[in-house]
Amino acid sequence: MLKFIIFLSVLTTLFLVTNINGFLFSKHAKCQISVYKGGKDFSGEKIMANKSFVPYLKSIGAVAKGCKVRVHVIDSYKQLKTPTEYVLSSQMPLALGRGIHFNLQGPKGSTVCNNLCMTTRSWRTLPEAACFIDNVQKKGVKFTEPNLLHDGYTTQLSTSELEALKVATQKLCAPKTKGAKG
Numbered sequence: 001m002l003k004f005i006i007f008l009s010v011l012t013t014l015f016l017v018t019n020i021n022g023f024l025f026s027k028h029a030k031c032q033i034s035v036y037k038g039g040k041d042f043s044g045e046k047i048m049a050n051k052s053f054v055p056y057l058k059s060i061g062a063v064a065k066g067c068k069v070r071v072h073v074i075d076s077y078k079q080l081k082t083p084t085e086y087v088l089s090s091q092m093p094l095a096l097g098r099g100i101h102f103n104l105q106g107p108k109g110s111t112v113c114n115n116l117c118m119t120t121r122s123w124r125t126l127p128e129a130a131c132f133i134d135n136v137q138k139k140g141v142k143f144t145e146p147n148l149l150h151d152g153y154t155t156q157l158s159t160s161e162l163e164a165l166k167v168a169t170q171k172l173c174a175p176k177t178k179g180a181k182g
């Protein structure tokens with residue numbers, strides 16, 4: 001009988017501990033991805049980024065200004081249909097809110113290096129574009145051809161760590177549908 005009571009109280013304690021943890025965890029785990037207002041050094045799509053990518057975005061903006069170009073954003077954080085959806089490694093920074101796809105415009109919106117120019121690596125022959133891409137990398141931003149700027153975080157994690165982080169991020173940031181439990 002005593003054994004049974006001890007067993008029962010251990011079980012109760014375990015139950016309480018896990019629930020309190022679950023409660024605290026759900027209170028603190030929030031989607032870390034929000035809109036980044038880049039100002040006039042950026043154009044195109046609205047930028048959605050994780051907090052940890054914001055310092056990189058600031059460097060990107062500063063370099064763009066110095067090189068007299070504007071970063072034309074094509075894509076940033078991408079909400080997947082389901083958190084477990086497969087993403088190519090080249091898309092992973094976007095699924096985590098830690099990268100942007102881009103091309104380059106002039107300060108007033110003229111074309112400097114459009115998508116075709118990026119894919120054909122023609123930026124190398126354009127002084128403003130080369131200035132931007134060379135200098136942004138000197139600031140620690142990673143450039144992956146043809147048109148991805150990111151923080152390099154995905155290259156430091158294993159495939160399974162990345163997958164877990166992607167699933168967690170995508171779950172936390174999924175738009176809440178009306179009536180669904182938070």
Ligand SMILES: *[C@@H]1O[C@H](CO)[C@@H](O)[C@H](O)[C@H]1NC(C)=O
Binds near residue numbers: 032096097
């Ligand atoms: C988002 O940023 C926070 C704070 O810097 C960090 O703890 C978290 O791991 C980041 N999430 C992703 C998916 O990179």
